[in-house]
Amino acid sequence: MKPANSLHRFCLTLLAIFGFVAIAFYAALAHDRGQAADAHDHLHHLHSALFAKVPENARMRPNPLQDDPDAVAAGRKLFADHCSECHGRSAEGGKKAPNLRADEVQDATPGALFWIVSNGVVRKGMPVWSKLPEPERWQIVTYLKSLKSADDAARNKVGQQSGASGSNR
Amino acid sequence: MVTYDHYLEEPGNLEVEYFSTFGTQRGGNDFNSYWMEFEYGAKAWWTTELYLDGQSTFGDSTIFTGFRWENRIRPLQLEHFINPVLYVEYEQINEADKIVKEVEGHDVESDHAVPNGVARHDLDHELEFKLLLSRNFKGWNVAVNPLATKNLLPSDPWEFGYAIGASRPLALKASPKQCNFCPENFIAGIEMYGGLGDTQSFGLHETSHYVAPAMAWNLPSGLTLRLSPGFGLNDNSHRLLLRWGVSREFAGFGDVIGRLFGGHQ
Numbered sequence: 001m002k003p004a005n006s007l008h009r010f011c012l013t014l015l016a017i018f019g020f021v022a023i024a025f026y027a028a029l030a031h032d033r034g035q036a037a038d039a040h041d042h043l044h045h046l047h048s049a050l051f052a053k054v055p056e057n058a059r060m061r062p063n064p065l066q067d068d069p070d071a072v073a074a075g076r077k078l079f080a081d082h083c084s085e086c087h088g089r090s091a092e093g094g095k096k097a098p099n100l101r102a103d104e105v106q107d108a109t110p111g112a113l114f115w116i117v118s119n120g121v122v123r124k125g126m127p128v129w130s131k132l133p134e135p136e137r138w139q140i141v142t143y144l145k146s147l148k149s150a151d152d153a154a155r156n157k158v159g160q161q162s163g164a165s166g167s168n169r
Numbered sequence: 170m171v172t173y174d175h176y177l178e179e180p181g182n183l184e185v186e187y188f189s190t191f192g193t194q195r196g197g198n199d200f201n202s203y204w205m206e207f208e209y210g211a212k213a214w215w216t217t218e219l220y221l222d223g224q225s226t227f228g229d230s231t232i233f234t235g236f237r238w239e240n241r242i243r244p245l246q247l248e249h250f251i252n253p254v255l256y257v258e259y260e261q262i263n264e265a266d267k268i269v270k271e272v273e274g275h276d277v278e279s280d281h282a283v284p285n286g287v288a289r290h291d292l293d294h295e296l297e298f299k300l301l302l303s304r305n306f307k308g309w310n311v312a313v314n315p316l317a318t319k320n321l322l323p324s325d326p327w328e329f330g331y332a333i334g335a336s337r338p339l340a341l342k343a344s345p346k347q348c349n350f351c352p353e354n355f356i357a358g359i360e361m362y363g364g365l366g367d368t369q370s371f372g373l374h375e376t377s378h379y380v381a382p383a384m385a386w387n388l389p390s391g392l393t394l395r396l397s398p399g400f401g402l403n404d405n406s407h408r409l410l411l412r413w414g415v416s417r418e419f420a421g422f423g424d425v426i427g428r429l430f431g432g433h434q
Contacts, residue, residue, distance in 0.1 A: 016219060016236050016238050016259075016261070017219065017236075019238070020207065020209075020217060020219040020238060065342075070344070070345045073345030073346075074342065074343040074344060074345045075343075076345075077343060077345065077346070077347060078343050081389075085420045085421060096181075096424075118248060119246075119247045119248050120213060121213075122213045122214050122243065122246045122247075123213070123214070123246060124213075125180050125212070125213050126213060127176075127177065127179050127180065127210075127213045128175075128176065128213075128243075128248060130248050130305055131174070131176040131305075131310075133308050133338055133341035133342075133353075134308070134341065135341045135342040135343075136341065136342065136343050136353070139342065139343055
């Protein structure tokens with residue numbers, strides 16, 4: 001190959017690498033700033049707007065794995081693998097994504113949660129998760145719905161303990 | 170391996186992949202081609218990828234053959250009966266490139282019999298467009314990718330090709346424990362791809378076609394291993410293209426970069 005051609009190709013390759021990295025940097029910065037603002041400032045509105053989008057027939061779909069004894073554990077594993085990076089290890093929310101223990105989420109029907117998991121919220125940064133098979137998405141929903149009862153149980157325990165310590169006084 | 174479904178990289182994640190293709194060659198030496206792939210989820214609706222290609226031809230030489238810059242864009246927000254994704258790629262590769270990531274136009278086995286020292290002097294600047302159509306049905310993903318390629322030299326015709334594929338995890342429900350060998354970690358599939366001629370002679374005449382079973386193994390550690398033996402379906406095709414690859418996803422790569430450059434804390 002002629003040296004001039006080699007230099008030309010080398011420069012183009014470098015240009016492509018720098019272009020790729022520049023896009024990655026730009027997208028990372030925009031992503032970080034935009035989503036932090038969304039997550040903190042408009043959480044309630046986001047939830048409301050999102051759940052309002054769910055079609056009625058999807059909202060009413062029952063969870064076929066509701067009584068599956070393994071569904072919560074399997075859902076917890078799937079959540080840790082695919083969701084916890086944005087929603088937090090205990091679904092408590094983070095900079096990039098909302099708290100899934102919030103009342104708006106916990107009061108939603110399993111069908112509504114399944115629809116959101118399946119379709120994502122693409123313009124707000126949540127990818128489509130229909131690449132997970134349908135039963136795995138229901139396992140995630142089952143795990144999410146189990147968080148409310150876990151939170152209620154924890155609150156009751158704290159209430160009982162404070163009540164017990166109060167009566168001891 | 171060749172056929173794309175409509176799923177994009179998760180935003181902020183970087184996937185680094187090494188991929189290799191061993192090919193048999195009639196009228197020349199067998200070869201092993203390889204690429205490094207850097208796939209970044211720029212947005213939930215946009216994935217950008219950089220490929221660096223090379224190859225070793227047995228009894229000849231090992232050379233860097235060029236780069237590709239690929240972008241996949243999801244135009245629709247919600248899932249539909251069929252889900253389209255737009256694919257645009259710029260390639261700057263030489264004729265010695267043998268990764269056979271897609272087959273287009275009148276690509277045939279004898280193209281790869283040219284010695285590296287000769288083929289590397291022919292440089293291609295190409296734009297490649299694909300429409301990625303994909304649908305999930307009862308655990309299966311079925312995808313169809315028609316493609317059109319244009320060498321940026323005005324005299325060269327548009328070239329066409331296709332890839333179709335179907336794949337399914339071995340189990341649709343996750344097991345409750347972390348495990349390497351759980352059936353849901355394995356995805357099996359089959360694909361077929363080939364050329365469809367060009368604007369001057371559209372059709373199957375002097376084109377090559379392949380069928381390839383494929384297997385992927387997603388390990389809990391984040392590694393994915395892929396293996397796919399491809400078999401030529403006519404005399405213009407390589408008898409065997411044996412592909413394997415390993416990839417690792419780095420979650421939160423965008424956040425790290427964002428923090429490095431003063432993003433929101």
